[in-house]
Amino acid sequence: MDLQDITQCLGKLVQGEIISQESMKKHTSWQVGGPADIMVLPSCIEDIRITRQFAVEQGLPLTVMGNGSNMLVRDGGIRGIVLKISRGFNEIKVKGTVITAEAGALIPNVSVRAARAGLTGMEFAAGIPASVGGAVAMNAGAHGKSMADIVLRVAALTGDGNDILLGKEDIGFNYRKSCIASKNFVILTADFDLKRGEPEEIMSANKINLEKRRRSQPLEYPTAGSVFANPPGQWAGWLIENAGCKGMRIGDAMVSEKHANFIVNLGMAKAEDILELITRIKNLVMQKYNVELELEIRVAGE
Ligand SMILES: Cc1cc2nc3c(=O)[nH]c(=O)nc-3n(C[C@H](O)[C@H](O)[C@H](O)COP(=O)(O)OP(=O)(O)OC[C@H]3O[C@@H](n4cnc5c(N)ncnc54)[C@H](O)[C@@H]3O)c2cc1C
Missing domain, CATH: 3.30.43.10 (Uridine Diphospho-n-acetylenolpyruvylglucosamine Reductase, domain 2)
Incomplete structure (x- = not known):
């Protein structure tokens, strides 16, 4: 065909x-x-x-x-x-203190729904531009918390097309990782286990977290968030900045001046430019700090 x-x-x-x-x-x-x-x-x-x-x-x-x-x-x-899996498959339901969201629902929308329903626990995720499926697969997190703290269970399809219900302990959550990709699961829905709180306090915590993002991240440019995972006990952004990489540029791909672990697309960047910049950053951090940076982003295609 x-x-x-x-x-x-x-x-x-x-x-x-x-x-x-x-x-x-x-x-x-x-x-x-x-x-x-x-x-x-x-x-x-x-x-x-x-x-x-x-x-x-x-x-x-x-x-x-x-x-x-x-x-x-x-x-x-x-x-x-x-x-x-995105906008066509994005229903969000609240039942008691549990929110069930389809994999394509956006995490900021789930977080607003939680706040409106007076449910606390998701404020850390307010500004993460993820789908529910992507956030669970990546164990997305911020401010010391991650999806592993709030996921109750996940409905998924297995590699051979069967339905499976995964409890938190079956998802293999780790720092910005889970077993979803290695087991070839497709996430269909996720249940988040939250607690009762005051809607106004939750909204205000969401706003504070969004403001922190606006101050520290180059949100005015296309990016993919942090490019490298933080090595144990260290900050990738600090290592990259102190290895002298801020502002380094290949084509229209540039290491952000605002947050060194972000690579911004100034307009016409190609994947090739970003990949070359990644190699240069890795080499400079290795030379100066003897630390091997690992990618947090996922590379796809040919
Ligand atoms: C401005 C900005 C800020 C960011 N801030 C943060 C942050 O604070 N914390 C953080 O952790 N990340 C952050 N990120 C990175 C990103 O938002 C997260 O990694 C997020 O979890 C990716 O979700 P996604 O839906 O976009 O997934 P995608 O990028 O589409 O996919 C990521 C991975 O998830 C898998 N996947 C997606 N959906 C499913 C599904 N339904 N079933 C199975 N696998 C699936 C894909 O196969 C892929 O391997 C940021 C990104 C940007 C651009």
Whole structure:
């Protein structure tokens, strides 16, 4: 089957949107990356199941993504199918002190819902531009807390297409990691276990956290957040700044002057520029501090 046949065939099977040759620049917060052969934007669980099954049957690679805020897609793009679980699959429900959110719901929206319902525990996540699926898979966190502190359970699809309910202990949460990627799970929904609190106090904590972000992060540029994970007991940003990397630039990719662990796209950056800058940063930090920085971002495509 060629791309047109696959698009037509999938179009008959799923309710959501299907786009061929879709530029990943439109779907990643860094605004870089070549085209995805085929992108599926599911509008229900069945769309996710069918797409996964279709990819297996046709022997096509499947890349799962959420809001694209932690992904660097190479300039050659992504072969096969990109399953972007986002706005079509984003319901949020509150029952008692538990919030259940579909994988495509945005964490800032879940956090506002929690505040309105007088539920505390999610304030740390207020400004993380993640989908629920991406946040759980990456164990996203800030201000000393992370998803591991609030996730109660997750409904997912296994690699062979079966449904699975994962308790917190089954998700293998670690610093900015979980076992979701290594086990090839697709997150469908997540339950967050929160506590009763005062809506106004929660809103105000959210605002303070958002303000801290505005002050410390270059939010005026396309970025993917922190590029490197903090090595144990150290701050990647401090190491990068003190290795003299702030302001270093390749093409339109530049180490932010505001936060050294962010690489900003000044307009026309290519994935290649960002990857070269990453190599230079790693070399300089290794030379000066003998520390091997590890990527927090996920690199995809060819
Ligand atoms: C301005 C800015 C600030 C940021 N601040 C923070 C911060 O404070 N703390 C922090 O931790 N991160 C931060 N990030 C990084 C990013 O927001 C997080 O890593 C987030 O968890 C990524 O979520 P996403 O939905 O965008 O995932 P994507 O980037 O789309 O994907 C990331 C990974 O998750 C997997 N994934 C996504 N959805 C699913 C799913 N449904 N099932 C299975 N796997 C899935 C993908 O396969 C991929 O491996 C920031 C990014 C930006 C741009």
